[in-house]
Amino acid sequence: METKNSGLLIIFSGPSGAGKGTVLQRLFELRSDCVCSVSCTTRAPRPGEVDGVNYHFISTETFDNWVERDKFIEWDRHFSASYGTPKEFVEEQLHSGKHVFLEIDVNGGQNVMRKIPGCLSIFLMPPSWEILEDRLKGRGTETAEQLEKRFSRARFELDNRQHYAYTVINDDVDRAAQLISSIIDAEMARTQRVPSFQYN
Amino acid sequence: METKNSGLLIIFSGPSGAGKGTVLQRLFELRSDCVCSVSCTTRAPRPGEVDGVNYHFISTETFDNWVERDKFIEWDRHFSASYGTPKEFVEEQLHSGKHVFLEIDVNGGQNVMRKIPGCLSIFLMPPSWEILEDRLKGRGTETAEQLEKRFSRARFELDNRQHYAYTVINDDVDRAAQLISSIIDAEMARTQRVPSFQYN
Numbered sequence: 001m002e003t004k005n006s007g008l009l010i011i012f013s014g015p016s017g018a019g020k021g022t023v024l025q026r027l028f029e030l031r032s033d034c035v036c037s038v039s040c041t042t043r044a045p046r047p048g049e050v051d052g053v054n055y056h057f058i059s060t061e062t063f064d065n066w067v068e069r070d071k072f073i074e075w076d077r078h079f080s081a082s083y084g085t086p087k088e089f090v091e092e093q094l095h096s097g098k099h100v101f102l103e104i105d106v107n108g109g110q111n112v113m114r115k116i117p118g119c120l121s122i123f124l125m126p127p128s129w130e131i132l133e134d135r136l137k138g139r140g141t142e143t144a145e146q147l148e149k150r151f152s153r154a155r156f157e158l159d160n161r162q163h164y165a166y167t168v169i170n171d172d173v174d175r176a177a178q179l180i181s182s183i184i185d186a187e188m189a190r191t192q193r194v195p196s197f198q199y200n
Numbered sequence: 201m202e203t204k205n206s207g208l209l210i211i212f213s214g215p216s217g218a219g220k221g222t223v224l225q226r227l228f229e230l231r232s233d234c235v236c237s238v239s240c241t242t243r244a245p246r247p248g249e250v251d252g253v254n255y256h257f258i259s260t261e262t263f264d265n266w267v268e269r270d271k272f273i274e275w276d277r278h279f280s281a282s283y284g285t286p287k288e289f290v291e292e293q294l295h296s297g298k299h300v301f302l303e304i305d306v307n308g309g310q311n312v313m314r315k316i317p318g319c320l321s322i323f324l325m326p327p328s329w330e331i332l333e334d335r336l337k338g339r340g341t342e343t344a345e346q347l348e349k350r351f352s353r354a355r356f357e358l359d360n361r362q363h364y365a366y367t368v369i370n371d372d373v374d375r376a377a378q379l380i381s382s383i384i385d386a387e388m389a390r391t392q393r394v395p396s397f398q399y400n
Contacts (some may be wrong), residue, residue, distance in 0.1 A: 123391065129399035158399055166386070167394040179389055186366070186386035189379055191323065194367040199329035199358055 007033065007099040008187055009090065009116060011109040011164070014124030015154035017135035019170045020103055023124060026177035034099045034184070037090050040066070043081035056086065074104070074111045085112075099184055106160035113163065120187055122180060123164035127171040207233065207299040208387055209290065209316060211309040211364070214324030215354035217335035219370045220303055223324060226377035234299045234384070237290050240266070243281035256286065274304070274311045285312075299384055306360035313363065320387055322380060323364035327371040 014020050028034055040056040042063050051057050058066075063082050066072055075084030085102055093100045102112060113121060126132040136150045161167060166183050170176045187193075214220050228234055240256040242263050251257050258266075263282050266272060275284030285302055293300045302312060313321060326332040336350045361367060366383050370376045387393075 125394070128397050132399075155399060158396070161396070162391060164391050166389045167391045168389055169394065179385060182382035183386040183389060185379060186383040189366045189368055189383060191362060191364050191367045194325070194369065196358070196361070197328050199332075199355060 007094045007097050008184060009094060009112075009119040010099055010101045010184075011112050011119055011121040012101045012103050012124065013106050013109045013121075013157065013160075013164065014170075015126070015132060015157040016150065017132050017154065018124045018126045019173065019176070020124050022173055023168075023170055023176045023180070024101060024103065026173050027180055030177055030181055031184075033097065034101065035093055036101045036103060037085050037093075040072070040084045040086050041081055073102070073115065074108050076108060106157050106163070110160070110163055120166075120183075121164040122166045122168055122183065123161045124176065125158070125161065125167055125169050127169055207294045207297050208384060209294060209312075209319040210299060210301045210384075211312050211319055211321040212301045212303050212324065213306050213309045213321075213357065213360075213364065214370075215326070215332060215357040216350070217332050217354065218324045218326050219373065219376070220324050222373055223368075223370055223376045223380070224301060224303065226373050227380050230377055230381055231384075233297065234301065235293055236301045236303060237285050237293075240272070240284045240286055241281055273302070273315065274308050276308060306357050306363070310360070310363055320366075320383075321364040322366045322368055322383065323361045324376065325358070325361065325367055325369050327369055 012020060012024070024036060028036070038052065038054070038056055040058050040063065042058060042060045045051065045055070045057050049055065060082070063075075063084065066084065066086070067075060071087055072084035073087050073090060075082060085104070090100050090102075102109075104112070109121060112119060126135070132154055133151065136154060137147065142150070168176050168179050168183075212220060212224065224236060228236070238252065238254070238256055240258050240263065242258060242260045245251065245255070245257050249255065260282070263275075263284065266284065266286070267275060271287055272284035273287050273290060275282060285304070290300050290302075302309075304312070309321060312319060326335070332354055333351065336354060337347065342350075368376050368379050368383075
């Protein structure tokens with residue numbers, strides 16, 4: 001998938017509550033060469049959601065057709081709807097030199113790592129379990145069972161951190177966004193990505 | 201050589217004229233957690249050179265004794281003198297959390313890479329061959345033969361760039377120093393270097 005002058009495909013995971021959305025938003029303010037992949041979904045738009053911004057809203061028929069034609073980098077069927085990352089958008093952005101973030105869970109992330117060996121992977125980690133717990137408790141309207149489900153899911157995500165190349169601790173949104181920016185700059189300075197000049 | 205909270209050992213190479221000294225000086229102004237290893241030599245100090253700053257000036261007997269006792273990370277004998285990187289200084293600095301730069305040629309660099317697999321390697325490259333040539337021509341007092349020898353050595357260094365993990369182009373001293381700083385931050389964010397917290 002990588003070409004000359006190509007941007008990086010970056011798998012971005014971390015437990016719910018780690019602050020993935022906030023950190024990416026800050027990063028996109030810092031540098032205009034980074035974008036987030038927009039997923040396709042078969043579910044109906046929620047109030048306020050815009051087609052092509054939050055999701056590409058497509059029909060179940062189109063989704064199944066795209067799965068058959070291998071048009072997703074990764075996709076997943078949930079109870080009520082299907083979700084997938086469309087190849088075409090990602091490839092267009094990469095070829096234009098943009099770094100494309102896929103914000104996905106650790107299962108999806110590892111699927112993409114297997115399919116695209118050259119991709120980059122960053123895991124966003126909260127500074128401590130206590131802080132994560134507080135964030136997951138949220139509005140305090142959840143039952144103990146719902147909470148335990150959330151905690152258990154967060155533990156599962158954390159258990160899979162070792163599959164990611166980089167770990168960024170989100171103790172401060174600016175610091176975390178800056179570190180991700182440094183990781184991108186460093187990766188672009190990998191010797192195989194830096195062209196030589198004529199000298200013979 | 202790497203331990204918990206350890207700094208990075210960084211092999212820093214590039215053709216003469218690439219600006220290694222200037223870039224490192226700028227980097228050391230940017231961050232106080234980086235130091236340069238001071239080599240040992242058996243040659244006499246030149247006017248203005250300070251023992252322990254420019255070099256550790258040691259006798260031939262001491263040098264040979266240290267070679268025998270494996271006290272150098274790497275060493276080399278030239279016509280008139282021997283040069284070596286003392287292990288002890290480097291290890292002390294690494295354990296205290298400092299990142300230690302070894303400014304060495306591509307032969308020395310590859311020796312260290314073989315000996316210490318966990319080390320980092322950065323190649324500093326001039327923006328073009330023409331710029332490098334101009335810098336190598338220097339004061340214009342060299343014979344054609346001396347110049348060709350310099351050019352040939354520079355080509356040899358450039359030919360070995362692919363053995364280095366990162367390539368930094370020195371088109372601007374600030375930009376180059378900043379990029380090296382980003383590479384260090386990124387390397388310290390590699391998942392295996394980031395400790396986890398308790399969450400079970």
